Amino acid sequence: MTLDQFIADVADRRKQIIVYAPEDATVPLQQFETRNVSIERRTLPDDGPPGFVVIRDDEGFSGALGIDELGHLLTPPIRRPWENDAETSYRPLFEILDNAVFASFDRRQMVGVSREIEERAWRTGHGTLRCGFQSTEPLEKQRSVYRRLAETELDIHVYLADNTEPQIDGVTYHVESAAEIGRTWFVVFDGSTYTEAACGLVAEEIEDGAFRGFWTYDEPFVDEILSHLTSTYD
Helix, strand or coil: CCHHHHHHHHHCCCEEEEEEECCCCCCCCHHHCCCCEEEEEEECCCCCCCCEEEEEECCEEEEEEEHHHHHHHHCCCCCCHHHCCCCCCCHHHHHHCCCCCEEEECHHHHHHHHHHHHHHHHHHCEEEEEEEEECHHHHHCCHHHHHHHCCCEEEEEEEECCCCCCCCCCEEEEECCCHHHHHEEEEEECCCCCHHHCEEEEEEEEECCEEEEEEECCHHHHHHHHHHHHHHHC
């Protein structure tokens, strides 16, 4: 499959998001309202408990989150992977909403999700991390991060659609003319010997600065994405 076909595959997986909140409460879920993600709203009294959301998929209950936690999707804190710890990790938020297609994330939100994957790779310290930044410009903004990641035993591969390479020691570059490399932002980590650490983000730019895609912690699915990248471009 191609990268956009992976996105289409996830888009076919049904999820139901039920919002429990006061009638006038703002709930930042519009990015997830897609063809197979239904969002229902159920009103809580103004003097009742704090608002929350329940996520269900084809297998039943997937998880629940407070509305305040969802705010991190709109304005995620951008920390370097080595600065995250148990108190600043938003992994439960990402895990509950994995394999749900987001309809429109901006670049800051994309960096926020990428950081979650890079943080897993950093903590593992070995394995393979494959990343596509479309062009050199967005990678240049992450130069300090990838220079530090390259100091570990990680095998880092970066895919670009232009011929200018940032020359970060320890990074293998793949300059490709394929259309999907120029329009897709992806960060995929194989988990190395810790299969539970496998994770990935794949998103296509649908308009300037707006991305549609998904993140996943499904290790076999991560393997499929990595197999596509290695068989097509390595």
